[in-house]
Amino acid sequence: MITTQIDERGYYGRFGGAYIPEMLHANVEELRGNYVQMMGDPEFRREFDLLLKDYVGRPSPLYYADRLSKHYGARIYLKREDLNHTGAHKINNTIGQILLAERLGKKRIIAETGAGQHGVATATVCALKGLQCIVYMGEVDIERQAPNVARMRMLGAEVRPARSGSRTLKDATNEAIRDWINNPEDTHYIIGSVVGPHPYPDMVARFQSIISEETKWQLQEKLGRDYPDAIVACVGGGSNAAGAYYHYLNDERVRLIAVEAAGLGVDSGESAATSQLGSEGIIHGSRTLLMQTADGQIVEPYSISAGLDYPGIGPLHAFLIDSARAEAISVTDDDALAAALFVARQEGIIPALETAHAFAALDQMKYGPEDVIVVCLSGRGDKDLAAFSAYLDSDALPQ
Amino acid sequence: MNRLSALFDRKERDILNVYFTAGYPALDSTVPIIRNLAEAGADLIEVGMPYSDPMADGETIQQSSMRALQNGLTLDVLFRQLREARTHTEIPLVLMGYFNQVMQYGAERFVMACREAGVDGLILPDLPAYEYARDFRELAESAGLEVSFLITPMTTDDRIREIAASSSGFLYVVSSSSITGGSSEITDRQRAYFDRIAALDLPNPKLIGFGISDAATFRTACEYFNGAIIGSAFIRALAGQEERVGEATQEFVRDILEPSLT
Numbered sequence: 001m002i003t004t005q006i007d008e009r010g011y012y013g014r015f016g017g018a019y020i021p022e023m024l025h026a027n028v029e030e031l032r033g034n035y036v037q038m039m040g041d042p043e044f045r046r047e048f049d050l051l052l053k054d055y056v057g058r059p060s061p062l063y064y065a066d067r068l069s070k071h072y073g074a075r076i077y078l079k080r081e082d083l084n085h086t087g088a089h090k091i092n093n094t095i096g097q098i099l100l101a102e103r104l105g106k107k108r109i110i111a112e113t114g115a116g117q118h119g120v121a122t123a124t125v126c127a128l129k130g131l132q133c134i135v136y137m138g139e140v141d142i143e144r145q146a147p148n149v150a151r152m153r154m155l156g157a158e159v160r161p162a163r164s165g166s167r168t169l170k171d172a173t174n175e176a177i178r179d180w181i182n183n184p185e186d187t188h189y190i191i192g193s194v195v196g197p198h199p200y201p202d203m204v205a206r207f208q209s210i211i212s213e214e215t216k217w218q219l220q221e222k223l224g225r226d227y228p229d230a231i232v233a234c235v236g237g238g239s240n241a242a243g244a245y246y247h248y249l250n251d252e253r254v255r256l257i258a259v260e261a262a263g264l265g266v267d268s269g270e271s272a273a274t275s276q277l278g279s280e281g282i283i284h285g286s287r288t289l290l291m292q293t294a295d296g297q298i299v300e301p302y303s304i305s306a307g308l309d310y311p312g313i314g315p316l317h318a319f320l321i322d323s324a325r326a327e328a329i330s331v332t333d334d335d336a337l338a339a340a341l342f343v344a345r346q347e348g349i350i351p352a353l354e355t356a357h358a359f360a361a362l363d364q365m366k367y368g369p370e371d372v373i374v375v376c377l378s379g380r381g382d383k384d385l386a387a388f389s390a391y392l393d394s395d396a397l398p399q
Numbered sequence: 400m401n402r403l404s405a406l407f408d409r410k411e412r413d414i415l416n417v418y419f420t421a422g423y424p425a426l427d428s429t430v431p432i433i434r435n436l437a438e439a440g441a442d443l444i445e446v447g448m449p450y451s452d453p454m455a456d457g458e459t460i461q462q463s464s465m466r467a468l469q470n471g472l473t474l475d476v477l478f479r480q481l482r483e484a485r486t487h488t489e490i491p492l493v494l495m496g497y498f499n500q501v502m503q504y505g506a507e508r509f510v511m512a513c514r515e516a517g518v519d520g521l522i523l524p525d526l527p528a529y530e531y532a533r534d535f536r537e538l539a540e541s542a543g544l545e546v547s548f549l550i551t552p553m554t555t556d557d558r559i560r561e562i563a564a565s566s567s568g569f570l571y572v573v574s575s576s577s578i579t580g581g582s583s584e585i586t587d588r589q590r591a592y593f594d595r596i597a598a599l600d601l602p603n604p605k606l607i608g609f610g611i612s613d614a615a616t617f618r619t620a621c622e623y624f625n626g627a628i629i630g631s632a633f634i635r636a637l638a639g640q641e642e643r644v645g646e647a648t649q650e651f652v653r654d655i656l657e658p659s660l661t
Binding site: 010018019020022023024026027034164165170174177178181184185265279280281282283285292293294295296297298306 | 425450452455457458459462465468471474497498499500501502503504523524526527529530548549550551553554555558562573627
């Protein structure tokens with residue numbers, strides 16, 4: 001059996017670690033030295049569980065998708081993270097991290113965001129706790145995810161545009177890291193995915209692990225068995241996937257399917273399919289798979305989905321894919337759009353563009369009729385209505 | 400003998416280390432900048448390997464790096480430029496960049512190329528001491544490269560001692576908890592931090608960097624340690640100087656070392 005726990009230095013196998021400049025050492029070390037203990041504290045646990053229940057609305061339903069099941073010839077269940085407060089899985093992590101930040105005495109919260117879901121989830125918990133909130137967001141993403149920008153502002157957060165590089169998630173992350181370097185004492189950086197230096201990948205995975213924790217007992221209740229045959233989740237950095245896999249990581253009866261964004265096509269030069277196009281290196285403080293040139297320059301990725309438009313993946317996913325524990329599937333923009341429309345009209349659920357990639361992957365998988373498939377429905381699609389409307393008006397629409 | 404060690408043996412005070420981004424403002428600026436820095440009186444040169452995602456650097460250096468990459472600067476080009484520069488000057492050269500660049504070039508190939516180009520030291524700010532010891536130290540030492548590490552106001556005394564022990568080159572004393580490119584004056588808090596480091600009585604030479612931008616801040620920094628590093632201010636002085644990088648370089652160094660009395 002493979003071990004999917006990090007070692008004391010924060011490595012999953014050879015992936016992970018904390019490749020950070022000394023200016024970040026004290027901040028990261030403070031977190032590293034405290035997060036496991038704080039998360040294990042009964043008072044922390046009580047507050048975390050209560051907020052997840054009464055504020056976020058957990059447990060999120062595990063919904064049997066009847067029409068999708070008939071269409072694909074398998075038993076398909078949707079883990080409804082889209083029904084969480086703020087509309088995505090991201091809030092599981094921000095609730096956890098704001099409680100940590102509070103206990104560490106931090107007064108100022110910073111975050112990066114791609115699709116804006118993590119930014120909204122961070123702005124939300126900052127409002128909840130009365131803490132100052134600054135969200136870095138690429139200029140391109142500010143434009144394509146305007147509803148989420150408005151939500152963050154409504155919640156009292158300051159949205160600062162990242163204007164360097166490709167002006168997307170990677171650059172927003174760089175700006176947030178710089179902010180943290182400049183404000184080492186009073187600021188906590190809420191990273192939104194299982195990326196970044198140790199302890200972030202492990203910490204975020206633990207907060208998101210509520211997804212598979214619930215899936216286990218929900219499947220038990222519904223089917224009398226507590227595991228599915230496969231779990232399908234989209235992977236940008238990979239936080240919803242990490243949470244959906246977490247309690248099944250060492251259960252090899254369960255296939256783990258990681259769905260990446262192929263953009264205009266894996267070989268088109270406009271893609272974010274990191275596991276296929278990437279190689280081992282360092283991004284945002286972590287040794288993992290990333291898209292880069294032969295000279296180690298990080299390549300600017302592309303996906304229609306702002307949340308998947310990232311040139312790396314979390315070190316846990318690099319490890320899972322490298323060790324063949326997880327299978328990577330890539331899905332193009334067009335296939336994701338078609339899948340979003342299909343799910344909307346089959347099930348009456350409009351998924352986020354990120355999640356639509358996970359649905360599109362169902363077309364590429366093979367099943368037996370009794371197979372139980374859990375799709376992590378990581379977020380709702382309200383923020384993507386502009387893209388969906390354009391698609392509905394376009395010639396690309398399947399007849 | 401390593402040119403860096405020789406420098407610190409020969410000169411204990413007022414050491415001027417100037418940083419620039421290789422390939423900026425023009426691809427072929429690297430050699431003239433090195434030659435003119437040496438001629439104008441810089442004591443050592445930190446050559447930045449431009450990187451797409453320079454986590455520890457500010458906007459000025461990030462922009463110069465983007466420009467250098469657009470100009471076509473690769474590590475192969477850089478090593479060719481450094482080999483040429485070495486035919487003109489014996490000034491100590493330190494390469495500064497990010498560990499991913501070394502990894503992708505191939506760590507062994509990288510240190511060999513450094514050796515052939517007459518590079519004396521390395522600064523890889525995102526390579527922590529543990530990973531350095533595990534993955535890179537032996538190679539670097541075998542090529543005679545002195546590796547410098549950063550310390551900051553947030554670094555504890557114990558950690559400073561550990562870092563100093565694994566640092567074969569000078570200690571890079573980050574003047575404040577800040578990314579490069581600031582230009583503030585040295586504050587009381589910074590003075591207290593410098594005093595704290597001085598009290599540790601470490602054997603390593605120490606250079607202050609970050610926020611050193613002109614003759615005044617350079618003089619103040621030199622009161623505390625062996626010298627100081629100027630980076631972003633020089634990059635700003637080179638902006639738009641493609642046609643006269645040599646003169647711009649000389650003027651900049653002169654203003655630091657012999658400020659006019661106005």
